[in-house]
Amino acid sequence: MHQVEASARSGSKSAQLRAHLIGLIEGGLKPHDKMPTERDLAEQFGVTRLTVRRALDQLDHEGRVYRTQGAGTFVSEPRIAKSVELTSFSDDMRARGLKPGSLATKVAEIAAGAEIGAQLGISPRDRVTHIHRVRTADNEPMCIEHTYIPSHLAPGLAGLEVEGSLYDLLADRFHLRVSKAEQSIHATVLDPDLARQLDVAEFSPAFRVTRVAYDSRNRRMEYAESLYRADRYSYDFVIYRSSKDDRS
DSSP: OOOOOGGGOSSOHHHHHHHHHHHIIIIIOOTTOBOOOHHHHHHHHTOOHHHHHHHHHHHHHTTSEEEETTTEEEEOOOOEEEOSSOOOHHHHHHHTTOOEEEEEEEEEEEEOHHHHHHHHTSOTTSEEEEEEEEEEETTEEEEEEEEEEETTTSTTGGGSOOOSOHHHHHHHHHOOOEEEEEEEEEEEEOOHHHHHHHTSOTTOEEEEEEEEEEETTOOEEEEEEEEEETTTEEEOOOOOOOGGGOOO
């Protein structure tokens, strides 16, 4: 049996176990490598298998590992943490040392229609450029994007190649820069077609993110609907307690 590292000997046995498991995930094992069995861990740390199972369940909940019925527990791919700061997908990936890319990109100018027109504050008859693409990180599908840009703000956009950061393209070619956005995040599951595009199992969990972006003149310059893989993405928030709630 492996000996417990001296640095993990402080605290309760369950804390030592958790520290050991995180050490394996962050320092020793690679994504999809198998974790030690519950029996081996229970013997190594002198705890019950229920204690081990609870520790692994917590790591599963945190997205650090995943369980496969009859096969064991395996190290998950690292999740990509998305803050509430307004950045592009490309910026997010580069900040994490990943190479952003796109698959199945389609760009077309269409009538806005009632729903998209309402989101952008334009007539349903007005034209918008619709950009559909599957965004990738290190060539792995991460999200499906549908983006709509009013054509009068970016004339000719439909005739351009849209491969990298859309925000960079809009700034460079049309002098459109996003200054703020209204964004909503909802939990959902992926139907078979969407799951296929993201290379995950049918009805896998996902985040559905909708966003209306405004430029410095407070014009609605973008409406976007995105589906993010929940197994590889998380949203991190910093929240503050109001001073009026600081009661002794």
